[in-house]
Amino acid sequence: MTRRAVVICPGRGTYNKAEIGYLARHHAGRVAPLDAAREAEGLDTLTALDGAERFAPKLHLRGDIAAPLIYACSALDAGALAEDIEVVAVTGNSMGWYTALAVGGALSLVDGLRVTTTMGRLMHDAMIGGQLIYPCTDADWRADPNRRAALLATVAEIDARADHVLRLSIDLGGMLVLAGNGAGLDAFESDVPRVQDRFPLRLPGHAAFHTDLQAPVAEAGRAALGADLFHAPAIPLIDGRGAIWWPEASDPAALRAYTLGHQVTEAYDFARAIAISAREFAPDLFIVTGPGTTLGGAVAQSLIACGWDGMQDKPAFQTWQEDGPRLVSMGREDQRGVVT
Incomplete structure (x- = not known):
């Protein structure tokens, strides 16, 4: 068959x-x-x-x-x-x-x-910019629209700051890959809570893929x-x-x-x-x-x-x-x- x-x-x-x-x-x-x-x-x-x-x-x-x-x-x-x-x-x-x-x-x-x-x-x-990854669901992978919306609002707020660039790079369903310049990535890492003992996680050797x-x-x-x-x-x-x-x-x-x-x-x-x-x-x-x-x-x-x-x-x-x-x-x- x-x-x-x-x-x-x-x-x-x-x-x-x-x-x-x-x-x-x-x-x-x-x-x-x-x-x-x-x-x-x-x-x-x-x-x-x-x-x-x-x-x-x-x-x-x-x-x-x-x-x-x-x-x-x-x-x-x-x-x-x-x-x-x-x-x-x-x-x-x-x-x-x-x-x-x-x-x-x-x-x-x-x-x-x-x-x-x-x-x-x-x-x-x-090697323009970099990437990090952060979860947008709970530990059992249940969709959380409010959490996702809040994270994307944080991304947009950081991106609007002077000399900061931060964008959605890849939507992985339960994870968001974000990309930007050093200031934008640093700001996100300081503005969101650390979860699961590893996120937000920088991706080594990655540039700001899938952004302008x-x-x-x-x-x-x-x-x-x-x-x-x-x-x-x-x-x-x-x-x-x-x-x-x-x-x-x-x-x-x-x-x-x-x-x-x-x-x-x-x-x-x-x-x-x-x-x-x-x-x-x-x-x-x-x-x-x-x-x-x-x-x-x-x-x-x-x-x-x-x-x-x-x-x-x-x-x-x-x-x-x-x-x-x-x-x-x-x-x-x-x-x-x-x-x-």
Whole structure:
């Protein structure tokens, strides 16, 4: 029996100490085309970076290193799915949009690496602003509209202060990723209570992604990445607005314009992308490709936020998940075999 699946590609922050050797463990025989592309550009191969003796944060968390490593793990995971899985749609979180383009056929595997590496390098070199993350639900992932509204009001108030910049960067359903300059991030950290012993949490090596601070990066990306790289997708793609790019009905020029424009400089609504993927495609499985295991929580919170299958909180999700699992994280060894 065919299993219908939405594939979800992770973004930055998912290749960490535990992920060293991910490509070697799962894709040793499939990474060669990507290594060859990097060698041709005079760059270290992904095999060498992934095969490092130990995880080095100053190296592996750099945008121009982390992005291609995450891309390779994710894109190759998507290509390793079992034959009985029919991918009905693809989406991604933040940088994962570039991977989704390749998984969905709008970029070739090698061109997807080129786009990801170029944008990761441009953002790393510019390093404009930063990001932090903060929860907007309770401990059981129940929606709290008043809390969310209050947090966004705080963001707007800080952003209005002289020399402060603070914006919503990514909506993860139960978490808000905020981005801004140092003054804006510092002000938010001092104005909100510390919760769960870790939030607000700064994201190391991250710039102010998905805000207008990245306009110079977007412009440089458009200059570096030509229209010939992009094609209409072979599988429906769901972008960071929740818009669907349908096969044979998508303009490659418009797809490029979104990818190297709005997607870089405007807030990324991951929660809406997940809601649309559920409502429009009603898959049997939601498959989060590797590396890492953290995006599964955001997918679950986003499904709860949209009331998918009547879920309203974490216990309801856990009950729903017992039948399957229906949300599979390929970065988890106990779940990977369900879909490979």
